[in-house]
Amino acid sequence: MRQPVTEEQAPLQGDTLVARANAIVRAPATADKVALAYETAKAWFQRRLALGSPSREGGMPDRPGRPDRPVLLAPRDMPKRALGGEAGRIALLHSLAHIELNAVDLTWDLIGRFAHVRLPRSYYDDWVRVGLEEAKHFSLLEARLADLRAAYGDLPAHDGLWQAAQDTGHDLAARLAVIPLVLEARGLDITPSMIAKAESLGDEATARILAIIYRDEKTHVAFGAKWFRFLCDRTGTRPEPRFHDLVRTHFKGTLKPPFNDRARSEAGLTPGFYRPLARLVG
Ligand SMILES: [Fe+2]
Numbered sequence: 134m135r136q137p138v139t140e141e142q143a144p145l146q147g148d149t150l151v152a153r154a155n156a157i158v159r160a161p162a163t164a165d166k167v168a169l170a171y172e173t174a175k176a177w178f179q180r181r182l183a184l185g186s187p188s189r190e191g192g193m194p195d196r197p198g199r200p201d202r203p204v205l206l207a208p209r210d211m212p213k214r215a216l217g218g219e220a221g222r223i224a225l226l227h228s229l230a231h232i233e234l235n236a237v238d239l240t241w242d243l244i245g246r247f248a249h250v251r252l253p254r255s256y257y258d259d260w261v262r263v264g265l266e267e268a269k270h271f272s273l274l275e276a277r278l279a280d281l282r283a284a285y286g287d288l289p290a291h292d293g294l295w296q297a298a299q300d301t302g303h304d305l306a307a308r309l310a311v312i313p314l315v316l317e318a319r320g321l322d323i324t325p326s327m328i329a330k331a332e333s334l335g336d337e338a339t340a341r342i343l344a345i346i347y348r349d350e351k352t353h354v355a356f357g358a359k360w361f362r363f364l365c366d367r368t369g370t371r372p373e374p375r376f377h378d379l380v381r382t383h384f385k386g387t388l389k390p391p392f393n394d395r396a397r398s399e400a401g402l403t404p405g406f407y408r409p410l411a412r413l414v415g
């Protein structure tokens with residue numbers, strides 16, 4: 134006999150994943166972004182949310198909602214400091230928290246902005262999981278800052294990351310090429326040495342958080358590679374040359390070696406994707 138549907142399982146009428154993604158990106162308070170991301174992921178995986186559509190729910194904002202602090206500066210205006218000790222540790226955690234907050238907005242923007250593209254449900258399952266994990270990463274770093282009697286907002290932060298979203302807002306393949314496959318893959322290159330540094334300083338708590346982020350980010354790059362290949366398959370294009378074209382068009386920086394070839398390969402990002410760009414772009 135079929136079980137009666139409880140209130141906890143009932144579909145949320147009129148509420149959609151796209152509308153929630155929009156609300157997360159627009160929310161100014163970081164606590165609201167995080168809480169909404171957790172609630173939305175739960176409702177999505179309970180299969181209580183319809184997908185919705187960007188045309189019905191209104192477009193994604195050009196810029197995400199942000200708290201009054203930190204002050205956002207152009208990357209060239211960021212203070213250059215080589216800090217040691219406690220101040221250096223706080224500066225590093227603060228900059229990582231800022232990157233993770235951008236990752237929260239970028240992921241939910243990806244979910245909401247491209248919902249007019251025909252994609253399987255498993256695509257949304259993957260990116261909702263990423264959106265949840267980015268919120269978790271921000272919360273872990275915020276809690277570590279609090280351990281050190283500091284908070285997100287205490288220091289200035291740079292405003293360059295959202296630019297990548299604006300530049301690729303019209304093209305899902307371009308967005309996947311630049312965000313997971315260039316920027317998040319870069320995280321795989323540099324995080325192991327940050328973990329080793331934290332351990333060498335006896336900062337086990339920070340090392341543990343970085344290890345969680347590293348493990349999760351491998352999955353994020355893997356999802357990027359999987360769905361980038363999916364889009365290429367659908368249009369009969371070869372993934373590697375397409376990737377090179379998109380990165381040259383939409384990514385202003387350089388792809389800097391040394392690369393973490395092993396972690397990148399485990400995520401499905403084989404050297405044919407990035408090695409030619411290290412020479413051509415760099
Ligand atoms: Fe993250």
Ligand SMILES: [Fe+2]
Nearest residue numbers: 236317350353
């Ligand atoms: Fe990520």
